[in-house]
Amino acid sequence: MNITLAMRKSFILLFLCIGFFFIDSIAQNKLVLLDISLEDKFEYLKVSPDIFTNYREIVENQLGAKLIINEDKEVDSELLKNTDVLIVLSTLSSGPGKKARTNAERQAIVDFVKRGGRLILFTDENRRMTLEAFGANDIANPFG
Secondary structure, X not given: OOHHHHHHHHHHHHHHHHHHHHOOOOXXXXXXXXXXOOOOXXXXXXXXXXXXXXXXXXXXXXXXXXXXXXXXXXXXXXXHOOOOEEEEOOOOOOOOOOOOOOHHHHHHHHHHHHOXXXXXXXXXXXXXXXXXXXXXXXXXXXXX
């Protein structure tokens, strides 16, 4: 499967997931935070030049929520304070010097979900960044 097809399938999945999160409530006045802080934004643009335009189209134009893209801030309780849905994208590259998710970030995300926040976590099963460095298991395990 080529990357473009995989990205399109991800968009469809994303649209369905976000839609389900907003079924019982109005999406207006909701905030969706897209976290790409572990990867350079241009890596995503190389794969899909319209990726962020597509996310904005789905979240803002189709669902009526507001989208904020976190490119470089550590995910903490302050960043998540007014967030309703957090989308964490997997990295697209690996290599030396790649920033790993800190323990404080992992805990902030777990606390966010425990307080009722919604989380969509995209991961690449060790293909690009190890699950340990990405923090996927530490984030998901408290919820079964």
